Amino acid sequence: MKTRDVVRSLTFRGIVTYVTALSAIVFLLLGAVYLYFSYTSFRTLGESVMSELETLEVVYSGQSLAGVTQYIDDQLASSSIHRFYYLVTDAEGIKIAGDLPARPSYREFDDGWLGFELALQNWGQSIDVEFLAYPMLLGDGYEVMVARDYADIVDRAELVFTTLFRFLIATWILGVIGGFFSAARTLDRVERLNLEVSRIIRGGANERLQVKEEKGYIRVLAMFMNQMLEQMEALMQGVRRVSDNIAHDLRTPLTRMRNDLSQLRDRSRQEEGGQLERIIEECDELLSSFNAVLRISTLESGSRLAGGSDVELRALLRDVVELYEPLAEQRSIDLALEAPEPQVCKGDTDLLFQMFANLLDNAVKYTQSLGHIRVQMSTKLTADGSRRHCVVISDSGPGIAFLERDHVFRRFYRVESSRGEHPGHGLGLSLVQAIAQYHYGSVELANNNPGLRVKVELP
Amino acid sequence: MNVLLVEDDQQVGDFIATELTAVGHHCVREIDGAAGLRAAQNATFDVMVIDRMMPQMDGLALINALRDAGDNTPVIILSALGEVDDRVQGLHCGADDYLVKPFAMPELLARLDVLHRRVSAAVGESETTLVVVDLSMDLLRQHVQRQAINITLQPREYKLLEYLMRHAGQVVTRAMLLEHVWGYHFDPQTNVIDVHVSRLRQKIDKGFDHALLSTVRGKGYRLGPQLDD
Numbered sequence: 001m002k003t004r005d006v007v008r009s010l011t012f013r014g015i016v017t018y019v020t021a022l023s024a025i026v027f028l029l030l031g032a033v034y035l036y037f038s039y040t041s042f043r044t045l046g047e048s049v050m051s052e053l054e055t056l057e058v059v060y061s062g063q064s065l066a067g068v069t070q071y072i073d074d075q076l077a078s079s080s081i082h083r084f085y086y087l088v089t090d091a092e093g094i095k096i097a098g099d100l101p102a103r104p105s106y107r108e109f110d111d112g113w114l115g116f117e118l119a120l121q122n123w124g125q126s127i128d129v130e131f132l133a134y135p136m137l138l139g140d141g142y143e144v145m146v147a148r149d150y151a152d153i154v155d156r157a158e159l160v161f162t163t164l165f166r167f168l169i170a171t172w173i174l175g176v177i178g179g180f181f182s183a184a185r186t187l188d189r190v191e192r193l194n195l196e197v198s199r200i201i202r203g204g205a206n207e208r209l210q211v212k213e214e215k216g217y218i219r220v221l222a223m224f225m226n227q228m229l230e231q232m233e234a235l236m237q238g239v240r241r242v243s244d245n246i247a248h249d250l251r252t253p254l255t256r257m258r259n260d261l262s263q264l265r266d267r268s269r270q271e272e273g274g275q276l277e278r279i280i281e282e283c284d285e286l287l288s289s290f291n292a293v294l295r296i297s298t299l300e301s302g303s304r305l306a307g308g309s310d311v312e313l314r315a316l317l318r319d320v321v322e323l324y325e326p327l328a329e330q331r332s333i334d335l336a337l338e339a340p341e342p343q344v345c346k347g348d349t350d351l352l353f354q355m356f357a358n359l360l361d362n363a364v365k366y367t368q369s370l371g372h373i374r375v376q377m378s379t380k381l382t383a384d385g386s387r388r389h390c391v392v393i394s395d396s397g398p399g400i401a402f403l404e405r406d407h408v409f410r411r412f413y414r415v416e417s418s419r420g421e422h423p424g425h426g427l428g429l430s431l432v433q434a435i436a437q438y439h440y441g442s443v444e445l446a447n448n449n450p451g452l453r454v455k456v457e458l459p
Numbered sequence: 460m461n462v463l464l465v466e467d468d469q470q471v472g473d474f475i476a477t478e479l480t481a482v483g484h485h486c487v488r489e490i491d492g493a494a495g496l497r498a499a500q501n502a503t504f505d506v507m508v509i510d511r512m513m514p515q516m517d518g519l520a521l522i523n524a525l526r527d528a529g530d531n532t533p534v535i536i537l538s539a540l541g542e543v544d545d546r547v548q549g550l551h552c553g554a555d556d557y558l559v560k561p562f563a564m565p566e567l568l569a570r571l572d573v574l575h576r577r578v579s580a581a582v583g584e585s586e587t588t589l590v591v592v593d594l595s596m597d598l599l600r601q602h603v604q605r606q607a608i609n610i611t612l613q614p615r616e617y618k619l620l621e622y623l624m625r626h627a628g629q630v631v632t633r634a635m636l637l638e639h640v641w642g643y644h645f646d647p648q649t650n651v652i653d654v655h656v657s658r659l660r661q662k663i664d665k666g667f668d669h670a671l672l673s674t675v676r677g678k679g680y681r682l683g684p685q686l687d688d
Contacts, residue, residue, distance in 0.1 A: 251560060252468060259474050259564055277676075284563070288646065291559075322615060323641060326654040354645035361648045428648055 006184045015179030023168045023175070034160050041153050045132060046113070052084050052146045053136045060138045068144065069097040084146050085131065091141025100147060106133070114145075130154065189218050197225070206233055239297065251290060258283040285425070292427040293411065299351075299434040308346040308439075313377060313389055313458075314339040316349065320356040321375055324364055332369045335360075339377035345389050345458050347439050352458075355435040358428040359393045359454055366397035367451070386459065388441075394453040405445045409433045432456075460484045460575050463504040465495035465521065466537065467513045471560075475508065478564050484571075492516025496524055504532055505575050508567070511538035511549065519552045526553040533574040535567070565678035569630045576629070589624040592684055594663060594671055596624055605663060615640070616659050623672065623682040632679035656680055 006012055059067045065088075072086045076099055086098035095102040106114040114133045133147035193209070200207040208229060209222040258280060265276040321337045328335040356375075363373045376392045400408055400415060407413050414426040429443075436443045441458040462484050466472035472488055479486040487502070489495040493516050495509065507525075511518040518536055525532070533555040549557045556570050589596040594605045601617060603610040612620060619640050623631060633652045638644055656672070664670040672682050 252471060255560055255562070256470050256474060259478075262564060263474075263478075291646070319641060319643070323651055323655075326658050327649070327651055330654060350644040353643040357645060357651075358648060361651075365649065 006180060006187055009183045009187050011186050012179050012183035015183065016176055019172055019175030019179060023172050026171075027164055027168045030164055031161070034157070034164075038153060038157055042150070045148055045150060045153070049084070049132070049134050049146050049148055053134060053144070056144050056146070057136065057138070060142075060144075065096070065138075065142060068138065072097050084148055085133075087145040087147075089143050096142070098145075100145065116147075189214070193218060193222065200229065251287065254283065254287055254290070258287065289425040289427060292425070292431060296411065296427065296430050296434045299431075299438045308348055310344050311347045311349050311352055312342050312344055313352075313391070314342045316352060317356060317375055317377060317391065320353060320360055323357065324360045328364050328373065331364070331367075333364060333367050334372040335364075335375075336372070337375045339375075343377065343379060343389050347458065351435045351438065355432050355456070356391070356393075358432050359456070362428055363393055363395040363397065363452070367395045368397065371396035371451075389458045391456045391458075392453060393456075394448045394451060396448070396451040399447055399450060399452045400445060402447075408445070409443070460571070461503070461505045462486045462571065463489070463495065463498055463507040465489045465492065465507070465513070465518070466510040467491060468510070475564075475567070478568070482568060492518065492521040495521055499525055499530060499532070500528070506571050507532055507534045508571070509534055509536055509554075511536050519549065522553050533577070535570055535574065537562070563678075565630060565675075566632050566634065569632050569635060569679060572629045573626055573631075573635070576626070589621065591624050591627040591682055592671060594624070596621060603663075605667065610662055612659075612662060615655070616662065619655060619659055620663065623680065626682075628681065628683040630675050630679050630681050635679070
């Protein structure tokens, strides 16, 4: 089994689509949840800045600027990691207290919030850190600004998103690998089932699928298929039984009747004898159609050719042509065989002879005198590289109208124009088709311009 | 000719027995395989006619039992099956000929005759010249003469004439010719065989005062001096 087959299989494609969609949805959901938490973090941060400003306002109103300066110095002295940054300026914008530089370049956000970047000295390294700040007027031109960095929030967000993304990729890859193996397994089982089924098609309905090796739904499927095969076999046996019964129950009395008639003829006078002779002939006709129908039924309902012997087609065709040569000659029809080299196929000699004899019989029957009949044999390679034998019998007769070409293979069907004009019971071509199909071959009719062209293909 | 007939169908059996007796054969009838086997072991027959499908012991089993016991009496199987594998199966188990029901009585009579002659004339297989009245065939030189006049035949015509000469005086049916001269077992839809026979007749009978090859109406052909019928 090829990787390409697995990748192309529906199961694999289905699993890949599913895994992709699932990862995307999980990613989006977790992303949304995290965005919500980030938003909450920012809000908490904003609220803490506001409450710090309120504290400063209270301090200012109680102890004026000196109190504020004192408060800020106290706060800066306590070195907590997440702390506030301050800037107090006078009316001219001159820095009075705080640890922020006098004039960082601010970006203005909505609702009076400001954002800026500042390099902080951390363990001897200067790192650019993002700040969020809010300014407030204290009175007498004094202004205080409280800021807080949010690097931790951003770091956390980056970490979470990177992790999420990596998980997404890992899940996708694992899912696809799993999908590949599970598709390969399914495909393998289906392929095994296919092989089994094609074995049954070749071998006949008495074969069964191996259920023991299968598991799960394939086992159930195999069991159902076996039940189906059982029903089919029962039906086929039924058909065979019916035709055997017909053979036994109807042909036997017909034969008795015919034999009684023949005894009667031997004992009868001249003029009655002639009449009885005609009845006997009718009886024989009836019996021979009967036999032909039964033969076709058996060929069609039974299992196909199993094994068969080697048949040399050129020799067989030579014999058929030779058999019909005198008949063709009698009617001044030119009958020629074109078979450059011997070809061997597997088959039943008598049946193949019957098939080609029927076709030649028709050709001779329907070709007017001074016409010609060609029998050509060749081989061709099929798409899957196997050889097929091809026998074409073409004549210069009236041919068969396009619309009637499918019907002529039906039992008892006779082309309207030939009814009454030519003898026959309309079973010849049905038998030809049954024999060809029994040999895993096919029959096709085509126009020979003018005439009929019958192409028989045998494996 | 001493014939053992094993057939379970009362009417078919009656008919065959009557016909056999009518042409001068002696016929012993049994209605199932076991009785048939007993009869075959107790007496000697020239030919046996055995139905294939019978209660208790079917025809094939009966023939197997006979052959195992060393009995080589020629056997014709009668069968209502006659489908693809059945003929081969029947002939494989030791039958000498196979006739599918329904059959015409002349067909059975002709085949019985041939089988009987084959056994009694087995010594004559090695002869090098066949002679029927004034017609002679040199098998070594593949040469045919009638009244010292050479007759040129096509290979198939030669085989046809050889078969007819080997069974001179007997009725040979169309099916027998197809089987033995052409080597195929099939149902011709038209009178192809007749055309071949009439061609042969042109060559061996035309210009001679009496015809040797005659058509027996409803039965087949016969090579030999004309009978009065």
